[in-house]
Amino acid sequence: MQRWCAMVALVFWTPYGAAQPLALELRPAALLAQARVTLADVAIVAGGEPLATLELGVAPRIGYVERLSREQIGLMIRRRAGVTREIAWSGAASVALQSQSQTIGSEALAQVAVRSVLAAWQARLPGITVDLAAPPGALEVPFGAIEIKARALSEPRLAARMPVWIDIRVDGAVYRSLVVALNVTARQPVHVARRALAAGTLADAGDFEQRDENVVALDAMPAAPAAAGWRMRRALAAGQILTQASLPQPGMIFRGDTVRLLILRGAVEIEARGVALADAAPGQPLAVRLPNASEPVNARVSPTGAVVMEME
Incomplete structure (x- = not known):
């Protein structure tokens, strides 16, 4: 009886601290729905194994396929988790990684750009209209929470063609930035010169007539003629719009005054x-x-x- 018990002990006894091999069945392919690759994505790991959530790296960019071999994955496990256990491999010799994607339509990108220009200028120029100079292409991005945001406009004034930078974030991180080109017009009643007016010329309201014109290309805000006469600070050609730049600065004195x-x-x-x-x-x-x-x-x-x- 004592001899039989000793034999059982030899079969079931393992040295103190010895670890079982890490059993991994490598998948032939993995389609990733997140930005980081974990061990469980590329291999079937025994239930309860804490290494299943170990991050191995960043998922491939949309449209690209990356391949990891058993040797590469084993090296990552040892370096990142300090594992010294033997790895018992089964399954494929390597795994092909590819990221799942979701599509952001061209219209969604365009709307963000158009709204950013309208938000900045519509209060000052109610007659503003904005449309696409060239539609952006649809964009494939990884799975996750999407945020599309326009950057602050870099142009201090409106231009007939305006570029708007758009940042696309997935799960809070910028995935892609692109430019959306817009055509801008803004028509409103303005005052235009009836005749050519040189700088320093005495002018009054009778030298101007009101018209509906596009004011986008102006380098200063449109102005109304002063009730009293004034000297022109800047020359105007016949038909040119009167702006603040042509009106005298308060307290301005001209030669001959x-x-x-x-x-x-x-x-x-x-x-x-x-x-x-x-x-x-x-x-x-x-x-x-x-x-x-x-x-x-x-x-x-x-x-x-x-x-x-x-x-x-």
């Missing part, structure tokens, strides 16, 4: 009238010719538009 000169010396203030010899904006120096004076005096245009000369 009669100005009121304040001469300050300590607490003493003297007022005189003179003629501006150049154009000057607030904060800029201005030469003024006084009546019966042989030489001009040097003054400065104040922030309020007054012409001031300070004497020591």
Whole structure:
């Protein structure tokens, strides 16, 4: 009886700390529905084996096939998990990896781009219309939560053709970025010059007529003629739209204007009238010719538009 018990002990006894081989049945192919590859994706692992969730790497890009051999997978297991157990392989000699995909239609990408331009400009230009210059192609992306977002517009003003960058995220990570080209028009009532108006010309409301025009290509916002006359800061050709760039800056003084000169010396203030010899904006120096004076005096245009000369 004692001899029989000893034989049973020899059969069932294993040395303390010895580990059973890691049994893996390699699949011939794996179609992945997530961005990371796990051991369970590429092989059938015995139930309860904690190594089943071990990450082996990144899934292939959509449309590509990658192949992993038994040797490559075994090396990954040993390096990433520090496994020293023997691996008992069965199944295929290698596994072909391919990522499942989902399609984002061209229309979904285009809508995001169009809405970004409308959101930025429609409040200022109610007559704006935006359409595709060229439709983007449909896009294949991995399975996961999709977010399509337009970047902030890089152009400080509207252009007839606007590129909009779109970022496509899958599960929070940027998978692809692309440009959607848009055609933009914005028609609204504006004032156009009836005749050519050179810079410095005295103009009034009668020099303009109202029309409905596309304002996208303008380098400044459209403007309405001032109630009183003004000097043109920028020249306009006949038929050209009046913009803020052609109206004088508040406090602007033009060559030939009669100005009121304040001469300050300590607490003493003297007022005189003179003629501006150049154009000057607030904060800029201005030469003024006084009546019966042989030489001009040097003054400065104040922030309020007054012409001031300070004497020591």
